[in-house]
Amino acid sequence: MEEIVVIGGGLAGCEATYQLAKRGFKVKLYEMKPRKFSPAHHSDTLAEIVCSNSLKSNSLSTASGLLKAELGLLDSIIIKTARENSVPAGDALAVNRDEFSRAVDKKIRALKNVEIVNQEVEDFPTERTIIATGPLTSDALSKKITAFLGEDNLHFYDASAPIIDGDSIDYLKTFNGARYDKGESDYINCPMSKEEYELFVEELIHAKRAELHDFEQSEIFEGCMPIEIMASRGKDSLRFGPLKPVGLKDENGKRPYAVVQLRKENVGGSLYNLVGFQTNLTFSEQKRVFSLIPALKNAEFVKFGVMHRNSFINAPKFLNKDFSVKGYETLYIAGQLSGVEGYVESTMSGLIAGISMAQKLNNLPFPDLSSRIMIGAITSYLVAPNVNFQPMNANFGIVAPLDEIIRDKAERKVAYSNRAIRELSRIGEEYGIITKTDC
Numbered sequence: 001m002e003e004i005v006v007i008g009g010g011l012a013g014c015e016a017t018y019q020l021a022k023r024g025f026k027v028k029l030y031e032m033k034p035r036k037f038s039p040a041h042h043s044d045t046l047a048e049i050v051c052s053n054s055l056k057s058n059s060l061s062t063a064s065g066l067l068k069a070e071l072g073l074l075d076s077i078i079i080k081t082a083r084e085n086s087v088p089a090g091d092a093l094a095v096n097r098d099e100f101s102r103a104v105d106k107k108i109r110a111l112k113n114v115e116i117v118n119q120e121v122e123d124f125p126t127e128r129t130i131i132a133t134g135p136l137t138s139d140a141l142s143k144k145i146t147a148f149l150g151e152d153n154l155h156f157y158d159a160s161a162p163i164i165d166g167d168s169i170d171y172l173k174t175f176n177g178a179r180y181d182k183g184e185s186d187y188i189n190c191p192m193s194k195e196e197y198e199l200f201v202e203e204l205i206h207a208k209r210a211e212l213h214d215f216e217q218s219e220i221f222e223g224c225m226p227i228e229i230m231a232s233r234g235k236d237s238l239r240f241g242p243l244k245p246v247g248l249k250d251e252n253g254k255r256p257y258a259v260v261q262l263r264k265e266n267v268g269g270s271l272y273n274l275v276g277f278q279t280n281l282t283f284s285e286q287k288r289v290f291s292l293i294p295a296l297k298n299a300e301f302v303k304f305g306v307m308h309r310n311s312f313i314n315a316p317k318f319l320n321k322d323f324s325v326k327g328y329e330t331l332y333i334a335g336q337l338s339g340v341e342g343y344v345e346s347t348m349s350g351l352i353a354g355i356s357m358a359q360k361l362n363n364l365p366f367p368d369l370s371s372r373i374m375i376g377a378i379t380s381y382l383v384a385p386n387v388n389f390q391p392m393n394a395n396f397g398i399v400a401p402l403d404e405i406i407r408d409k410a411e412r413k414v415a416y417s418n419r420a421i422r423e424l425s426r427i428g429e430e431y432g433i434i435t436k437t438d439c
């Protein structure tokens with residue numbers, strides 16, 4: 001049997017290793033711990049959970065709940081072990097981090113055809129390889145990845161503005177149009193009166209900010225100022241910055257006092273990002289303060305703004321939907337490094353990379369999962385042309401619309417989930433990728 005190299009024994013790397021090993025392939029898993037630790041990793045074991053112990057909701061009325069159900073269907077070792085080591089957390093799947101990580105470690109070590117090599121990989125791989133070295137990929141390998149992909153195609157920081165569901169915008173309080181009528185009217189403009197703007201700035205300045213890790217403190221804000229810091233420099237600084245109204249006229253031909261612009265985040269236009277709203281506020285404060293923008297009073301945030309250390313590639317340029325690299329059949333990039341965001345999403349990419357590589361080596365087809373399935377929705381997002389690409393998490397905004405209209409939001413989300421599970425079950429059986437084992 002062919003030997004495959006997996007670099008990085010985190011969530012994605014362990015998932016990929018397991019999927020390949022259970023299909024009979026020999027895997028050499030390189031993990032640099034415990035010889036070398038990233039600034040956020042501390043334990044000796046594989047599949048370390050570096051921060052929150054929550055893998056988010058189990059409910060099928062949530063995108064993360066659906067993604068976990070899909071991964072369960074495809075026999076994810078990470079999701080199964082998380083359930084076995086869960087702690088009470090309402091409808092969320094939260095784990096005892098040490099026990100979870102020890103349990104995954106034990107299961108991977110017990111796989112007969114897996115060899116674990118505790119060594120930092122410093123050179124770019126030449127064999128059949130899945131690179132899953134995560135958001136804190138070591139410097140030596142990062143340099144090699146940059147050399148391979150070209151400058152500007154491996155990012156080291158994620159400073160992204162919040163993304164909202166287009167359906168949750170109050171369009172009665174917006175107008176379309178480009179500044180000075182130049183270019184396409186692709187922007188949705190959210191005007192604010194003087195009173196609304198001043199209240200917004202006041203709340204923004206005093207809102208609670210997220211704490212940065214020590215290793216992020218010095219570098220993170222270079223080249224990208226959070227909107228709350230800009231606001232604190234003077235009450236009009238935003239009106240001369242991202243909220244400037246010049247060149248914009250509402251339906252009455254009047255220039256508003258201030259304008260927040262929304263830009264399409266995906267080709268379909270179901271998601272929008274708040275232009276210039278890079279922020280380090282806590283998620284709850286982003287919801288509270290940004291909902292003061294009149295058109296966004298009931299906005300649904302599918303992804304909050306983040307400013308953190310995060311290595312990720314320019315996925316639309318380099319990746320196929322199965323996480324293989326365009327033009328390089330035997331090279332895959334999975335995990336956070338591939339441009340997905342979050343524990344469960346990283347697990348998903350490791351799982352898809354592992355299964356699809358196994359199918360390819362066995363001369364079997366791998367299905368093109370549609371956007372009706374959460375896995376397919378995320379992978380479609382990753383590969384769609386996008387000049388402002390930012391990492392993405394599971395959310396219903398990127399899922400293909402339902403055929404029927406369901407007004408109730410919770411019911412609609414459950415309908416998305418039921419449809420996805422039906423379709424994945426059918427396709428999974430058809431392609432022989434639903435196989436259970438006792439791990």
Ligand SMILES: Cc1cc2nc3c(=O)[nH]c(=O)nc-3n(C[C@H](O)[C@H](O)[C@H](O)COP(=O)(O)OP(=O)(O)OC[C@H]3O[C@@H](n4cnc5c(N)ncnc54)[C@H](O)[C@@H]3O)c2cc1C
Pocket residue numbers: 007008009010011012013030031032033037038040041047048049050051052053119120121122132133134135136137138141213309334335336337341342343344346347
């Ligand atoms: C500080 C921090 C906090 C986070 N908090 C959350 C959170 O609360 N919730 C959430 O959903 N997501 C969070 N994330 C994102 C989270 O890291 C990912 O969601 C997930 O862990 C990524 O999985 P992964 O397998 O891609 O990478 P990781 O789990 O980080 O695994 C990568 C592995 O590769 C190893 N490695 C790196 N370079 C090399 C090399 N050259 N050779 C060999 N081994 C190497 C590392 O030691 C590590 O074990 C956080 C990320 C960071 C950095």
